[in-house]
Amino acid sequence: MPAKSLAATVAATLFAMPALAQSNLEKLGEFKQTGVTEFQFVEQGGDNAAAIRETLKRIKLPAGFKIELYAIVPDARHMAVGPQGIVTFVGTRKTDVWSVTDRNKDRVADEVKRFAPSIEFAIPNGPCFSTDGFLYIAEQNRVLVYPAAEFFYESPDVAAFNVVPKGELIPVEEESYNHTARVCVIGPDDKLYITIGQPFNVFAPEKMDLYTQKGIGGIIRMNRDGSGREVYSYGVRNSVGLDINPANGELWFTDNQVDGMGDDIPPGELNRQTAKGQHFGFPWYGGGDTRTNEYADSEPPADTVFPAVDMVAHAADLGMHFYTGKMFPAQYRGGIFSAQHGSWNRTTPVGARVMFTAVNEDGSAGESRPFAEGWIDENGEYLGRPVDVKQLRDGSLLVSDDLAGAIYRISYSGE
Template identity: 75%
Template sequence: MTIFRTLLCASAILACTGVAAHAQADLERLSQFKSTGTTEFKVIEQDGSKADAIRKTLERITLPQGFKIDLYAIVPDARHMAVGPQGIVTFVGTRKTEVWAVTDRDKDRVADEVKNFAPSLAKAIPNGPCFSKDGFLYLAEQNRVLLFPAAEFFYESPDVAAFAVIEQGELIPPEAESYNHTARVCRVGPDGKLYISLGQPLNVAAPEDLDRNTKWGIGGIIRLNTDGTGREVYTYGVRNSVGHDFHPVTGELWFTDNQVDGMGDDIPPGELNRQTAAGQNFGHPWYGGGDVRTNEYKSDEVPVEVVMPAVETIAHAADLGMTFYTGDMFPAKYRNAIFSAQHGSWNRTEPVGARVMVTFIDDEGNAKMEPFAEGWKDENGEYLGRPVDVAQLRDGSLLVSDDLAGALYRISYEAP
């Protein structure tokens, strides 16, 4: 039996090694503008009973006067979104193995086509796509960062130009890889650098991991040049941020942070944070959320100066993706406000969240958050949808992704 198990383990290792080698070979071919031989896409049906059921759910959603919400696309496992600067295609990440390309070809504000992007390239938790202003698509995976130049052009083919900005296994140390808190997000900042969040893998970071986490930026946000050089830790003391963006006027980084579980229904609060300088620390693991100390570190002296959140959100609502609104479609009061998604709780006796929030910021940086779109939770507390991310289309409308329903919604406005 021991020999049999040894052979099975050896076979598994060889199989995984072979898959990894094949995937690396495909990436190398794509980076040399050579074909991999892949010819097929997965194309997602956009009509039928699933679409009808989602539209029925959307009848429940409440919005301020003048706003409406419609089904934009069926997109399985839809997570974070990157809208192409040319307005041609929206790329949608997942926590699985696919990135989806969503196209509205006739510009009727409903997607005509949803197909998998770069099907010739194996991906691992490709949650976080983001664009530079000049059309370079970056993709933050579990432990790699890819670059796709001219993605809005090449997406029509199964083979796309692709390069590794950070090679597999070099975003975080392989020993820090986990199935928990692996959904990376990225943004290209006003300084032209790439910002990537790295959730720490435990509920509360262990003491023996703190030095490693600090060095690598695990439980923080790193920034680097878009060619992969110049890596540094920009943000410390974060538990698991899955949404960040830069204020259009001040250039300051704002980000959501999911806080500690297992402390009860009502504590600690979630967070929306405002960062005004590089290197600031936002309190984890000494604080579980807001000024609530974690059980594991409550007797420890806090060794750093901590920046408290700009907004404390309802506990366990799971604030995720966010974007500053810069469009002209919505009323003027929404200009430079933050739209953000509350995914909803998994460990609360009474479920909360599953809605889109809006945060208004005054000239001094004070922030006030309120519900904007809600109704994805029924009278029994059952989730009918779980919003993940918010992104702005070129016409000033908003897209909202939902990984439970597997859909993108479009929120638009017409003056009453």
């Protein structure tokens, strides 16, 4: 572990714990058994799988691509593909994290089971991996690390340690039921980046100092052991998707805009960050360059960074991923695949699709266009709501869907 040895992490964790009856997390940190022996498994066939496959027949893709059901995963949100290619971990906005395994490598999951059943999770939406195999899971108000998740996931007891203890990611009094889905990524600086959405549509001015200090409504950065925490990005309403451009190390992220301003404003955002401390406009701007009513009489930051791409209003842009594979044609390499979850309060629903945004040689955004769509039917009903996009080692894409409770695989054959 780069920041500390595993032994040092264990010692620090134990030293900080009160002298009470051991919790399961404490036991796991000492490599002790918890007594939990049962897994929850998810059935992969049956009528539900058949209905999802029927829906997938209506999804439109560019020529040569196809989409198939990869796994039934209840409430599937953000994903982390293990560096060894053994297992994919899938977060939820509820209390479960799922491990998804394709044992025979036929590109269809053979097994989906609850990960770490001896641990109680609270909105474990955001898993992410380091290149050396450490799994991090950002919960509503905690971050845990699993140093050998691809090995230990076969057991109900999984080596686990605090990175940010429960109640310390944000002040407990700021916990909310709204905008609680965190996501994370490990940067080229070997630091952990975590999004922290602010809980309001537009927060009141009296919250400004606290939120600025804690990084609420922003993106924070810290060492992988939790030390050295700092605010990396400001003026972010509710980001639920981020990735690093492998070509130059820049951070990109999606952001969800202010509601209640109309069907067609403000735009959703795909943002490019080129330096620490940049401000992306919220709460003065509700999305793009659209000013909010609440801060119309207040001067916005002079150095506001506007979106690299204005997305369609209220499409709810969430997970994103820079494509580095070789399966897809050359025009997709180095570009961004991103998921639009779909609008919840627009008169005519929009979104529920996967977008592709080209990235130019100078690092700027090129054209953004739909890549996979068709999850809204002729009646305006959602048949699925994409959340996240991740790449398998073979260069195919996984797309999670928390409405259908599924993960899809998009591949290219050129036929």
